Amino acid sequence: MLQKSQIKKILKQALRYSLAKQTEILVIQVSSNLTRFANSEIHQNISQDNNSILVRTIFGKKIGSASTNDFSLKAIKKTIDKAILIAKFQKENLDFVSLPCPVKIKKIKLFSFATANCAPQKRAQMVKTIIEKAEKKNLIASGALSTNAYQITVANSLGVFTSFSQTLASLSTVIMGKNNSGYAEQTSWDINKINPQKAAQEAINKVLDDQAPIEIKPGIYSVFLEEYAVAGMLNYMAYLGFSGKAIEEGRSFLSGKLNKKVLGKNITIIDDGLSSRGLPMPFDFEGVRKKKVILIKNGIFKNRVYDSFSAYREGKISTGHSLPQPNDLGAFPQNLFLKNGKIGKEQMIKKIKKGIYVTRFWYLNAHHHNLLMTGMTRDGVFLIENGKITKPLKNLRFTQSFPKALSEVAAISLETKLTGENIVCPALLIKRFNFTGSTE
């Protein structure tokens, strides 16, 4: 990976070279390593080094974009020329005002040398720990452990120059018995905070007695959703509900509902790109400082997120939620937090007379823009009877409106989890959840 000073030198030269009225260059350097295991052995093991250099050029209201992964000044100049050519041939986008101006960026430390330099032998050792624990119980382990390092740099001709280095370690495992499977994942910027013993135990606990799962009649049940399942819901809400273009174009369940009640009174969702409880990033992909945005407060839609394009257009200030440009999502919340409650998970389960315990959802998809969703349960679904988990169930299909589900939350756990989707959320007890089928 190139040093910040080297990148600064290249970008300065590149910006000086550009003849466009405004020019932006976003550089993403990635070094990623991933060890996959299945059938209790490592079967895929990879390393990738790559760069993305994304150039945006502006002539009045005409925008051109081009990108390359070649870091030579020659290639960057060629990419700038291409972006300029595209901009010149472009039609005007009347809503465009300007690239963002420089702002002071908060310093965040999210780089671990142990993660960036994690040797494949260390990853193999961590994987081995999981496999050995599973094999002691005659179970089969699969999953993945990744260690990645990123450096993101944004510069533009209005004076923006900002850079941020980040590491990310992520472990997921599926432990399979003869009849059932269990799941666990851990995410941190620091590999030393990933605990394979604990992850293995969490997944193994779901398979321990490995009874044959029973079939339950589809219908409406109370449901206990672990944090993984809740994160799956919120992830889709981000794409179809909170993303800027979905709201602007009237496709979101939030369109036209500012300051109106859209979810239950006990639901508060914020986006906080600066919080160390998640995986923060001090600025967005245009170099604008991230701001904490309260999206939903006590069930009421309070604010949306903005990038510079949508902010200028609506006379607002960018909240620092731009993705790499151009994109078809608009401003996007990448650091969601669902506010936790005050009750322990065991206490929540005790509240359920008859219901279903779901570890995680699988293959979610939206039947409708209003977030009527379908998906399956996976890796740990159980019957709850009289406040106790009693039997494993065959996996179930649900067809359920997510906003409606989040309007019927009976309890929210005190404990929260940071998931692989970069969502921090608690477990939920939802009064009514519509299961519409089951699998064999």
Next chain:
Amino acid sequence: MRYNCFRHLSMKDLIHKILNLTQMAGAEYADVRIVENKNESITVKNEIPEIVEMNENKGFGVRVLYQGSWGFAASCFPGLEGQIKIKLKETARKAIEIAKSSALVKKKRVKLADSKPIIDEYQTKIEKDPFKISLNQKLDLLIAASKEMRKNKKIKTGQSFFEARKENKIFANTEGSFIKQKIIKCGAGIEALAIDKNEVQTRSYPNSFRGQFKTAGYEVLESLNLKENSSRIAEEATALLLAPQCPAKKTSLILDSNQLALQIHESCGHPSELDRVLGMEAGFAGTSFLTLEKLGRFKYGSDLVNITADATIEDALGSFGYDDEGTPAQKFPIIKNGIFVNYLTSRETAEILNQKSNGTMRAQSWANIPLIRMTNINLEPCDWKLEDLIADTKEGIFMSTNKTWSIDDKRLNFQFGCEIAWEIKNGKIKRILKNPTYTGITPQFWQNCDAICNKKHWQVWGTPNCGKGEPSQLATVGHGASPARFRKIKIGVWKK
């Protein structure tokens, strides 16, 4: 292909240097892919070109087998002078180092099915190079289509799309293969979004998710007549706003070929991938109900159901010359007269079944390892004319154009939603129904197939976004289908 940074070194020399390095370090097998990609993506929304993007990237990946375990390392070419040779050596050594660490957690040695060394070149047949057509020419067609959709006042957004991809690829391995391929893919389509009060409906042409894709040139966009189809699509989207809800019941379902393509993809293609069957994807995408004892005897569908994998169809999106292990593109049956007869295989997985690879290993880019991917997985046509099939259906529903899809981790329980449906009563197409959905269990569904339309209605649909693996890879695949009828299918799984 000759990169400027290697002007003093031929590509062949370069590749041999990398392969030699791995062999000297003790690799029992190694392959190298050097890939150069060029991509163009255009989205026009409400007559404004919202996204016009050009991307170029290049790099190389080295895959090694060391003491029966895999290692893979990939890198882009560093732009700074003097770093290139260092990076090449470093990457090859890293692949070996990774393979050695894989061997620390190993149950069995990976063995590869035999394969003959091949020296060859392959190129997609195109009429017009999409990268030689001016941006203005492309924008004119796309803006005209968007404008036409927006003439309908209920259309909130009228979008048109174009994509072009060019891939120059060299594959070489330690067994003596050296294969050059140049593959060009193009796709285009339109989408109308109608909104009225709380109702939102979408119609697309010729398919959803950015249209139809082929291994072909710019002629794909020209042949689609996007503008000519815009007002019809806009009208259908508007009609859906007022249409009644698809009812919930069991009935006869006729699927249009563009929806059947995704049905084949999810419920026939993915379950027949042998890596899934062997548990290699259990930690992420899941496994498959199509376990090994079912090979050659499992009744997958009715006698009419013949599913074929065919990577040799000219202009189909899943076509190529050789896969990313150097195995030639092939055509073979997966389901024959309703019986499951073949998996999609790689050299590693085929060896387990004492077979040879049927050539389905593909990687998204130089940065990824190849995985077993669908090629063109097709439902072979039968004899019915579509009009006769509808006339033969007393009561049922005709669904077209995928909107949503979901299937369990063993590929059994699925649920799909389509953009539009038409009621069928007494052999005639009646009113439009909105939000059509259907659900089922894979083998039961295919066993209920009682009619498939003829070759005239058959076409290969390109699916440019098939996801698999960790880190996630997208593959471009194809599915040939003509409309087909399925009896006693549960439709209308809808509750607000």
